Amino acid sequence: MQTVKLLIVDDDPDVLLAAKLLLKRHIGQVDIEKNPDKLPFLLGNTRYDAILLDMNFTRDVSSGKEGFDWLDRILDADPTARVVLFTAYGDVEMAVRAIKAGAVDFVLKPWENDKLVDVIKTAIAGKQDGADGNNVPRRGTSGSTAPADRFIAQSAAMRQIAETVERVAPTDANILILGENGTGKDVLAREIHRLSNRREKPFVCADLGALPDSLFESELFGHVRGAFTDARDDRAGRFEEAQGGTIFLDEIGNVGLAQQARLLTVLQQRQVTRVGSNKPRNVDVRLVCATNADLNARVMDRSFRQDLLYRINTIELHIPPLRQRPDDIGPLAEHFLRIYRKQYNRPVGQISPELLKHLKQYAWPGNVRELQHAIERAVILARGNSLTPDDFFFGSSPSAMQNGSGLPGNDTLQIEDMERRMIQQAMQKHGGNITDVARELGLSRQALYRRMEKYGL
Numbered sequence: 001m002q003t004v005k006l007l008i009v010d011d012d013p014d015v016l017l018a019a020k021l022l023l024k025r026h027i028g029q030v031d032i033e034k035n036p037d038k039l040p041f042l043l044g045n046t047r048y049d050a051i052l053l054d055m056n057f058t059r060d061v062s063s064g065k066e067g068f069d070w071l072d073r074i075l076d077a078d079p080t081a082r083v084v085l086f087t088a089y090g091d092v093e094m095a096v097r098a099i100k101a102g103a104v105d106f107v108l109k110p111w112e113n114d115k116l117v118d119v120i121k122t123a124i125a126g127k128q129d130g131a132d133g134n135n136v137p138r139r140g141t142s143g144s145t146a147p148a149d150r151f152i153a154q155s156a157a158m159r160q161i162a163e164t165v166e167r168v169a170p171t172d173a174n175i176l177i178l179g180e181n182g183t184g185k186d187v188l189a190r191e192i193h194r195l196s197n198r199r200e201k202p203f204v205c206a207d208l209g210a211l212p213d214s215l216f217e218s219e220l221f222g223h224v225r226g227a228f229t230d231a232r233d234d235r236a237g238r239f240e241e242a243q244g245g246t247i248f249l250d251e252i253g254n255v256g257l258a259q260q261a262r263l264l265t266v267l268q269q270r271q272v273t274r275v276g277s278n279k280p281r282n283v284d285v286r287l288v289c290a291t292n293a294d295l296n297a298r299v300m301d302r303s304f305r306q307d308l309l310y311r312i313n314t315i316e317l318h319i320p321p322l323r324q325r326p327d328d329i330g331p332l333a334e335h336f337l338r339i340y341r342k343q344y345n346r347p348v349g350q351i352s353p354e355l356l357k358h359l360k361q362y363a364w365p366g367n368v369r370e371l372q373h374a375i376e377r378a379v380i381l382a383r384g385n386s387l388t389p390d391d392f393f394f395g396s397s398p399s400a401m402q403n404g405s406g407l408p409g410n411d412t413l414q415i416e417d418m419e420r421r422m423i424q425q426a427m428q429k430h431g432g433n434i435t436d437v438a439r440e441l442g443l444s445r446q447a448l449y450r451r452m453e454k455y456g457l
């Protein structure tokens with residue numbers, strides 16, 4: 001059997017030595033390197049089963065940028081590389097990003113020996129056992145922000161919307177979707193297209209909120225070569241791309257008055273004229289628009305044209321914020337858990353009733369998107385095989401909790417939460433130095449350790 005090989009890269013010689021002494025007892029060959037610039041050379045010469053990489057080299061102490069660059073380069077050279085990151089306390093956010101970018105796991109410094117050995121062994125096992133599906137390119141799993149191919153509608157309000165959508169989707173009626181950011185307007189627009197007779201044709205999304213006025217016409221209606229300096233070729237706009245299908249105009253409330261007039265003409269005539277051309281082209285598209293703005297108020301203050309509003313809102317669907325439909329929280333959380341458990345290959349089980357209670361108490365100002373990210377983070381960070389409230393960072397502003405306290409509902413939890421936060425803050429302040437943290441909090445080191453264990457810190 002071949003010797004298992006591990007490479008550790010960290011610019012702190014003490015870390016290198018301590019980690020090597022520990023891991024050598026479990027792994028055939030442990031190479032250490034202080035200078036990350038040597039990585040290309042080392043990787044060119046030896047095929048490592050896992051690489052333990054520091055995120056913060058002295059040149060770039062806190063941002064982790066250098067660590068990310070190296071992670072990138074390692075994965076460029078070998079997309080199946082199993083990279084585990086060493087991160088300092090307080091860098092959990094960075095660790096989450098790194099796993100999304102393709103690292104297999106992370107270990108916080110100062111590390112627990114058993115944990116470090118465990119993580120490295122798991123990383124190596126994944127490399128060796130191609131058959132379990134772990135040895136796939138790590139990059140393939142990264143960066144997805146839109147996992148929802150399913151439209152979850154459990155609450156009474158959402159079930160009613162789903163029913164309306166089933167009825168109106170097969171018609172060609174223009175639909176306006178209203179709702180706060182992250183409530184699911186985009187998913188609903190796709191659902192409308194999926195249930196329509198146009199489902200085999202394109203669904204084209206134009207984010208009008210992100211479109212500068214100068215590009216509005218050419219992006220939506222296209223241009224001909226030479227129409228302006230950068231127009232090197234003829235190009236169809238979004239309306240033409242959506243021919244026969246659905247065009248989804250997101251953030252329509254952000255469009256200026258001049259652009260509103262152009263849009264209205266196109267919608268009335270069902271024709272677009274590419275910038276620089278005088279030849280109108282017929283377009284056959286189903287129109288779905290969305291906004292988080294109050295368009296009626298905008299009509300009143302004359303910043304949105306009433307005739308355009310009437311043109312786009314034949315059917316109006318209002319998605320309530322997540323805090324007003326707690327019955328959707330459980331099914332959505334389970335849905336995201338299934339997706340991320342698979343994506344990050346983490347053995348995380350169900351959402352416990354206790355956690356669900358917490359999730360329902362929180363007000364989710366960022367709506368479903370915030371819930372999605374919270375579950376993604378929790379799956380990445382989970383220590384055991386079940387998610388607990390400690391795996392979540394609930395916003396602490398008074399308005400963030402439904403009960404108005406900023407903390408979960410009962411007294412014991414409030415005190416524990418405060419204690420946990422005080423330890424976290426002190427850890428951050430002292431860069432994870434246990435002696436200093438214990439001194440600041442007036443605790444013995446043992447008492448501090450006991451509490452850290454209790455809170456999973």
Ligand SMILES: Nc1ncnc2c1ncn2[C@@H]1O[C@H](COP(=O)(O)OP(=O)(O)OP(=O)(O)O)[C@@H](O)[C@H]1O
Nearest residue numbers: 146148150151152181182183184185186187368369
């Ligand atoms: N009912 C739902 N079922 C499944 N996933 C959902 C649902 N609602 C929202 N999501 C997921 O939540 C995330 C945010 O949803 P989406 O982008 O549709 O929100 P939005 O209202 O269009 O946001 P914005 O106003 O910022 O554009 C997406 O990843 C989406 O997949």
